[in-house]
Amino acid sequence: MSSGRLAGIARHDRPRGPIETVDEVAVTIREGIHGDYRGAMKPDGPRKRQVSLIAAEDWAAALSDLELDEDAIEWWQRRANLLVQGVALPRREGARIHIGETLVIEAVQECDPCSRMEEIRPGLKAALTPDWRGGVLGRVLVDGAIRVGDQIRIEE
Structure with a gap:
């Protein structure tokens, strides 16, 4: 099992809504x-x-x-919820992502970059496309409270 750390948490309360970054948050199945x-x-x-x-690392490669x-565009402008560091995200459905003490997320598919990335910076969509650079989408299997700095473990 490979491991890294949680480097950022972001959320937004509606489509195209403003992004809020937080240091800790509850994550639940519901x-x-x-x-x-x-x-x-x-x-x-x-x-x-x-x-x-x-x-x-994938965000930095795209930039x-x-x-x-690396700091020209903030990671949360990608509109991803979680920024991980020091570990490669799984590139297959069914892999488990453990964060903090109890949270478990199942990888369900690649997070394909959308045309909104072009609104941020021309060429960003194409830069995020190769090798799952746009990230991973997942569903919550086990609830947990997480905070920036928590350990992340990938179970392939």
Whole structure:
């Protein structure tokens, strides 16, 4: 099992809404990331795409392709919920991502970059496309409270 750390947490309460970064948050099967609109349970059960994760190293590689410094565009502008560092995110459905003491997220698919990335910076969508650089979408399997700095473990 490989490990890294949680480097950032972000959420937004509505589509195209402003992004809020926080240092800690509760994550549940029923709600996804507390305060984030995407993770809330639908009437027919939990959403498949509750949480989005991106690796700091993949974000840096995309910015490098655009010949930008790592801090030229904040990671949360990608609209991902969690920024991980020091560990490669899984690139297959079914892998488990453990964060902190109890949270478990199941990887369900690649987070394909959308055309909104072009609104941020021309070329960003293409820079995030190769090798799952845009991140991973997941669903919550086990509730947990997480905070920036928590350990992340990947169970392939």
